[in-house]
Amino acid sequence: xxxxxxxxxxxxxxxxxxxxxxxxxxxxxxxxxxxxxxxxxxxxxxxxxxxxxxxxxxxxxxxxxxxxxxxxxxxxxxxxxxxxxxxxxxxxxxxxxxxxxxxxxxxxxxxxxxxxxxxxxxxxxxxxxxxxxxxxxxxxxxxxxxxxxxxxxxxxxxxxxxxxxxxxxxxxxxxxxxxxxxxxxxxxxxxxxxxxxxxxxxxxxxxxxxxxxxxxxxxxxxxxxxxxxxxxxxxxxxxxxxxxxxxxxxxxxxxxxxxxxxxxxxxxxxxxxxxxxxxxxxxxxxxxxxxxxxxxxxxxxxxxx
Amino acid sequence: xxxxxxxxxxxxxxxxxxxxxxxxxxxxxxxxxxxxxxxxxxxxxxxxxxxxxxxxxxxxxxxxxxxxxxxxxxxxxxxxxxxxxxxxxxxxxxxxxxxxxxxxxxxxxxxxxxxxxxxxxxxxxxxxxxxxxxxxxxxxxxxxxxxxxxxxxxxxxxxxxxxxxxxxxxxxxxxxxxxxxxxxxxxxxxxxxxxxxxxxxxxxxxxxxxxxxxxxxxxxxxxxxxxxxxxxxxxxxxxxxxxxxxxxxxxxxxxxxxxxxxxxxxxxxxxxxxxxxxxxxxxxxxxxxxxxxxxxxxxxxxxxxxxxxxxxxxxxxxxxxxxxxxxxxxxxxxxxxxxxxxxxxxxxxxxxxxxxxxxxxxxxxxxxxxxxxxxxxxxxxxxxxxxxxxxxxxxxxxxxxxxxxxxxxxxxxxxxxxxxxxxxxxxx
Numbered sequence: 001x002x003x004x005x006x007x008x009x010x011x012x013x014x015x016x017x018x019x020x021x022x023x024x025x026x027x028x029x030x031x032x033x034x035x036x037x038x039x040x041x042x043x044x045x046x047x048x049x050x051x052x053x054x055x056x057x058x059x060x061x062x063x064x065x066x067x068x069x070x071x072x073x074x075x076x077x078x079x080x081x082x083x084x085x086x087x088x089x090x091x092x093x094x095x096x097x098x099x100x101x102x103x104x105x106x107x108x109x110x111x112x113x114x115x116x117x118x119x120x121x122x123x124x125x126x127x128x129x130x131x132x133x134x135x136x137x138x139x140x141x142x143x144x145x146x147x148x149x150x151x152x153x154x155x156x157x158x159x160x161x162x163x164x165x166x167x168x169x170x171x172x173x174x175x176x177x178x179x180x181x182x183x184x185x186x187x188x189x190x191x192x193x194x195x196x197x198x199x200x201x202x203x204x205x206x207x208x209x210x211x212x213x214x215x216x217x218x219x220x221x222x223x224x225x226x227x228x229x230x231x232x233x234x235x236x237x238x239x240x241x242x243x244x245x246x247x248x249x250x251x252x253x254x255x256x257x258x259x260x261x262x263x264x265x266x267x268x269x270x271x272x273x274x275x276x277x278x279x280x281x282x283x284x285x286x287x288x289x290x291x292x293x294x295x296x297x298x299x300x301x302x303x304x305x
Numbered sequence: 306x307x308x309x310x311x312x313x314x315x316x317x318x319x320x321x322x323x324x325x326x327x328x329x330x331x332x333x334x335x336x337x338x339x340x341x342x343x344x345x346x347x348x349x350x351x352x353x354x355x356x357x358x359x360x361x362x363x364x365x366x367x368x369x370x371x372x373x374x375x376x377x378x379x380x381x382x383x384x385x386x387x388x389x390x391x392x393x394x395x396x397x398x399x400x401x402x403x404x405x406x407x408x409x410x411x412x413x414x415x416x417x418x419x420x421x422x423x424x425x426x427x428x429x430x431x432x433x434x435x436x437x438x439x440x441x442x443x444x445x446x447x448x449x450x451x452x453x454x455x456x457x458x459x460x461x462x463x464x465x466x467x468x469x470x471x472x473x474x475x476x477x478x479x480x481x482x483x484x485x486x487x488x489x490x491x492x493x494x495x496x497x498x499x500x501x502x503x504x505x506x507x508x509x510x511x512x513x514x515x516x517x518x519x520x521x522x523x524x525x526x527x528x529x530x531x532x533x534x535x536x537x538x539x540x541x542x543x544x545x546x547x548x549x550x551x552x553x554x555x556x557x558x559x560x561x562x563x564x565x566x567x568x569x570x571x572x573x574x575x576x577x578x579x580x581x582x583x584x585x586x587x588x589x590x591x592x593x594x595x596x597x598x599x600x601x602x603x604x605x606x607x608x609x610x611x612x613x614x615x616x617x618x619x620x621x622x623x624x625x626x627x628x629x630x631x632x633x634x635x636x637x638x639x640x641x642x643x644x645x646x647x648x649x650x651x652x653x654x655x656x657x658x659x660x661x662x663x664x665x666x667x668x669x670x671x672x673x674x675x676x677x678x679x680x681x682x683x684x685x686x687x688x689x690x691x692x693x694x695x696x697x698x699x700x701x702x703x704x705x706x707x708x709x710x711x712x713x714x715x716x717x718x719x720x721x722x723x724x725x726x727x728x729x730x731x732x733x
Contacts, residue, residue, distance in 0.1 A: 002621050002653055003632040005718040007704030009315075009465070010654045015662055015711045072662075111660040204665070246664045251676060253669065300674040302696045303537050304549035 019071035021202045022241075026078050028193030029237060032176050032186030036139045037086035041182045045081040048093045052077030052101055059106045072110070076100050079118035079241060082183025083234060083281070084125075085136050092132060096121040115288045116248045119238075119281050126281070136179040144179045148233045148277040156225060166225075173231035184234040194240030203244040206253060207260045211239040214264025222272060235267065238280040248288045255291075255298040262287045306503060307542045308528035312672040313705045315531045315628070317504060318465040321594035322586050326472050328598040329611055333402055335378050335602030336386075337363065340395035341642040342434040343441045344370030349398060355382045359407050360579050362430075363398050372442040373432045374398075377581035377600035379405035390638045392624070392631055397639070400602070410576040417490055417574070421448075424491050424574060431573030432580045432642075437470075437534070437563035438625055440643040443570060446562070447491045449555035456489055456497040457543055460564045461527060461534030463502060464626025467646045469584040470564050472596045474501075474508040477568055478515055484571030485522060492560055497522045499564075500543050504529040531628060532703040536561050538672050550699055565645070580642060589623075589649035590616045599640050605647055606636035621650040628704040659712045667706035667716060673699050677706035681719035689730065692723040700724060 033041045056073045060066070080096050100121035104113050126133040138144045147169075150159045163169040172178050176186025183190075197203045212230055219229035230236070243249060243263055250259050263283045270279025339347040347364030351357060357376040364374035376398075384399035391397070416424070429444035437459065458481075462470040474481065485497050499516075501509050503526050512524050525543050527533050537548040539561060546557040554561050562570075565584065572578040581601055585608065588594040592613025599608060605622070609615060623630040624644055640647075667677040675696055683692040700720050707716040 001619070001632070001634050002655075003634050004621070004653070004656070005632075005715060005721070006625075006630055006702070007628045007708050007717065008621060008623055008630065008632075008648070008650065008653065009627040009708065010656075010713065011313075011709050011711075013709070013711045014713070015659060015664075018662075018664070018711055111662050246662045249663075249665075251663060251665045251668045251678065253665075256665075295679075299676060299695075300668065300671075302550060302674045302699050303541070304547050304552065305696075 016071055018202055019075055021200050022075055022197065023071070023078065025193040025197040025202065026075070026082070026183075026241060028189040028196070029082055029183035029186060029241075030078065032189040033082060033086070033182035036176050036185060037137070037182060041086040043090075044084055044086060044088060044093055044182060045078065047090050048077040048081035048084075048097055049074060051094045051097045055097055055101050059102055063106065073101055073105070076105065076117045080121055082237060082241075083118060083122045083181045085133060086182050087135060087137055088132055092125060092129065096125050099124050111247055113247050114291070115285050116242050116245050119242055119285055123281050123285060136181075138179045139177055146179050146233070146277065147173065147228075148271070151228070151232075152271075152277040156228065170227055170231065173228070181234060181237075184237040187231045187236050190236040190240060194236070197240065197244075203240070204253070204256055206256045207244045207249060208239040210257050210260035211243055211264050212236075214261045215267055218265060218268040222268065224272075229268070229271075233271070233278040234280040238263075238284055242280075243284050243287075248291060250291050250294045250298065252295070252298055252300050254300065255294045258294055258298055259287050259291065262290065306526055306528045308530060309533070309538050309542045309672060311670055311674070311705075312530045312532060312538070313670050313708055314529070315465050317529075318588075319468045319471070319504075322466070322468045322588050322596050323472075324595060326469075326476060326584055326596045326598055329600070329603065329608065331378060331402055331404065332600060332603040332607050334383075334399065334604075335402065335600060336390075336397045336399045336604065336639040337374055337377065337602040338391045338393070338395050338397045338639065338641055339364040339374055340393050341374065341391075341440060341601075342372045343439065344372070346395045347371060347374050349385055349396060351382050351398065353382055353385060356380070357382060357400060359405065360581060362432075362579070370442060370445065372429065372434045372444070373579075375432055375579040375581050376400060377602050378402040379407075390635065391641050392633075392638075410578050412575055413577065414575070417487060421491050421493075424487070427577065428570055428573050431569070431578065433566065433569050433573050434580070434642050435563055436565040436569060436583060436642065436645065438629075438643045438645055443562075443566055446560065447488060449492070449560060451555050452558070453492055453555050453560050454494055454496065454558045455544060455560075456485070456492055456494050457539060457559055457561045458485055458497060458499045458564055458567055459534055459539055459561050460499055460501040460505070460508065461539060462505070463529070463531045463533040463535075464628055464646070466588040466648055467586050467626055469586045469596050469645055471505050471508055473565055473568055473584055474505070475511060478511050480571045481564060481568050482512075482515060482522070483575065484567040487574050488562060488567060488570060489521070494560075495521050498525045498543050499523070500525045500527055500539055502527050502529045502533055531705065532672055535672065535701060535703060537701075550696070583640070583642065583644070585640060585644055586646040587612050588646065590619060590651040591649050592616050601642060602639045604636070605633070605638050605640060608640065608647055609636060609649070615649060615651070617651040619649045619651055621653040623648040623650065628708065629702060656713050656715060658714045661712055661714060664711060666709040666711065670705040670709045672703065672705060673701065675700055677716045677720060678714075680723055681714065681716045684719040684723035689723055689726045692720075693727050697723040698727060
C-alpha cells in the first residue's frame with residue numbers, strides 16, 4: 001500500500017502542458033511575422049530557437065544537470081525572436097539567447113528570474129547595438145521607420161498622411177502591414193493568440209486588460225489617439241505574452257492589477273517623454289523589478305483579518 | 306445561490322453510491338480504539354475476559370476533553386492492545402462478537418422537557434462526537450462559552466465520492482429535523498439553517514417540503530464547489546460572517562453541526578442510543594460501491610469484502626475523502642467514529658514534483674485567501690517565521706492548492722510541516 005499525503009486526486013494540468021499551450025498561442029504572431037517579413041524573419045526565429053536549445057544543453061552540462069529539452073527555454077527564445085527586427089545579422093539572436101538563457105534564466109535559477117528573459121536580452125541588445133536594433137523594414141523590404149518613431153519625430157498627423165487616412169492607418173496596424181519587430185506588427189493575430197491563452201486559462205486576463213486599459217486611459221488624458229496607442233509598437237505583444245510571464249509577475253490577483261497598471265503608466269510616460277519612441281520593454285522590466293515589493297505589500301486578506 | 310470566493314470545482318464522482326444505505330452484517334470481531342475523538346484517551350472500563358453487551362460503555366475518562374466509547378457488539382473482550390493502526394496511537398478494545406438479543410431501545414418523546422444540562426449529559430453519555438471527521442465531542446460543541454444566535458447544519462458534503470450524508474438526509478429526514486430542533490433548544494437559538502450543496506436536488510426538495518411552514522429552520526442552497534463544507538467557508542456562504550483568525554465559530558455567534566452528528570444526537574436523546582454504528586461510503590476501485598451502516602470497530606477489509614472485494618490490485622487505501630483523507634497502510638484497520646468514507650485507488654497519482662513557476666494558481670484557489678506557494682517555500686527553507694507571517698496557521702489543509710498546482714508540488718505537506726513547527730515553537 002502506498003501511504004502518501006492528501007490530496008489524493010490532482011488536476012491533470014502540468015507545467016509542460018501550460019508551456020505547450022503558450023507556444024501554440026505564440027504561433028499566431030510568429031506566423032504573421034513570417035508572412036509579412038519572409039525568409040529573414042524565419043531565419044531569425046530558427047537561429048533563436050536552435051541556439052537556445054544548444055546553449056540550454058551547454059548550461060545544463062556546466063551546472064551538472066541532466067540535459068533535457070526545456071519548453072520554457074523554447075518559449076524564451078521564440079519570444080526573443082518576436083521582439084527583434086527582421087533584418088538583424090545572425091550573431092545578434094545568438095548573443096541575445098546567451099543572455100536570456102544563461103544570465104537571466106540560469107544565473108537566477110529556473111523559476112526565480114527577476115526580469116523577463118526575452119525582454120532583458122532584447123533591451124541589452126538594443127542598448128549595446130542601437131543602430132542594428134533600430135533599423136526596421138517595411139513589408140516590401142525597404143528600410144523605414146516604425147509608426148511610433150514617425151509619430152514621435154514628425155507628429156501624428158504626418159504619420160496619418162503616410163497612410164492617407166486614419167482608417168487606413170488603423171487597418172494596416174491591425175493586420176500588421178507596417179514596419180516593426182517580427183512578432184509585434186499584427187494586432188489581429190496577437191489578439192487571437194492572446195484570447196486563446198486567456199480562454200484556456202494559461203494567462204490571467206487581468207494583466208492584459210488593466211495594462212491596455214491604463215494605456216488607453218492615459219493616452220486619452222494626454223490627448224493622444226487611443227486606438228493608435230493601443231495598436232502600435234510592441235504593446236499588444238508585451239501585454240499578452242511578456243507581462244503575463246508567470247515567473248516575473250506578481251502572485252496575487254490584486255498584485256497583478258497593480259503590476260499591469262504600473263506597466264501601462266510607464267509605457268505611456270516613456271513613449272512621450274523618453275528619448276525612445278517605444279516604452280513597453282523598459283516599463284515591463286521596471287515593473288518586473290518591483291514585483292517582489294508588490295508581492296510583499298499586496299497580499300490577499302485571509303479570513304477574519 | 307450562496308457561495309464563496311476561490312476554491313476549486315471538482316468532479317462529483319458520486320453516481321456509484323447513490324443507492325439506499327445497506328446494513329452490514331455483524332462482524333465476527335471488532336477493534337474499538339479508546340481515542341476516537343479530539344481530546345484525551347478513554348480509560349478502559351473492561352478487562353480481558355469480560356463479557357460485554359451491545360451499547361455497554363467500555364471506556365471513559367473524566368480527566369479532560371473526552372467522549373465515552375461503547376461496545377458495538379455483544380461478546381467477550383479478548384484483547385486490549387496498544388496500536389496506531391487507526392491513525393492515532395491508543396489502546397483498542399478487541400471484542401469477539403457473539404450474536405445476542407440486542408437490548409430494546411424505547412423512544413422517549415418527553416426528553417426535551419429536561420434541562421439543557423441533562424440533555425448535554427445524555428449526549429455525552431452516548432459518546433457523540435462530530436461525525437464529519439473532526440470528531441470533536443458534541444456535548445462540548447453544544448455548550449459554547451459565548452452566546453450564539455444561529456445553528457448551521459452542514460449538509461454540504463463537498464468531497465467527491467462521499468454520499469453518506471446525502472443518503473442519510475433522504476432516508477432519515479424527519480429524525481434529522483427533530484434532531485435539529487433538539488440542538489436548537491440546547492443551544493438556545495431560534496434560527497437554524499440547513500446548508501445543502503446544489504448537487505443534492507432531491508434532498509433539498511425533500512427538506513423544503515418537510516419544513517413547509519417552519520419559520521425558524523430554513524434550507525439554504527449552496528453552489529457545488531470544494532471546500533463548501535469547511536466550517537469558516539460555510540459560515541461565510543450562509544451568513545456572510547467572517548470568522549476571525551485563530552478563533553472558532555462561536556466567536557461570530559454560530560455553531561456548525563454536521564447532519565450525521567445531528568442524527569446521532571437524535572438517536573441519543575430520543576432512544577438513549579449510544580454511538581456504535583455509522584454510515585460509511587465505500588467507493589473507488591471496489592466491485593460494488595455503496596453506502597453501508599457499519600458497526601464501529603469493524604475491520605475495513607470486511608467492508609471491502611461486503612462490497613464484492615477489490616476490483617483490481619489496491620495501491621492506496623484512503624479514509625475520508627480524496628482531498629483531505631488520510632492513507633492507511635493496511636486494510637486491517639478498524640472503522641472509527643470519524644470514518645465517513647473508505648476510498649480504494651488502484652491507479653494512484655504518483656507525484657513527480659518540479660520547481661515552482663509562480664503561476665499563482667494556488668493563490669487563486671485557496672479558499673482562505675492564503676499564499677500557499679510562499680508558505681511552502683518558506684517551510685522548505687525552514688524559515689518558519691516567514692511562514693507564520695504568511696498565516697500558515699490559518700491553513701486547514703483542504704488541498705485546493707496542491708490540487709491545482711501544475712508543478713505537482715506537495716504544498717499541503719510543506720504547509721503542514723510549517724504548522725507543526727510553528728505550534729511546537731509557540732508551546733515552548
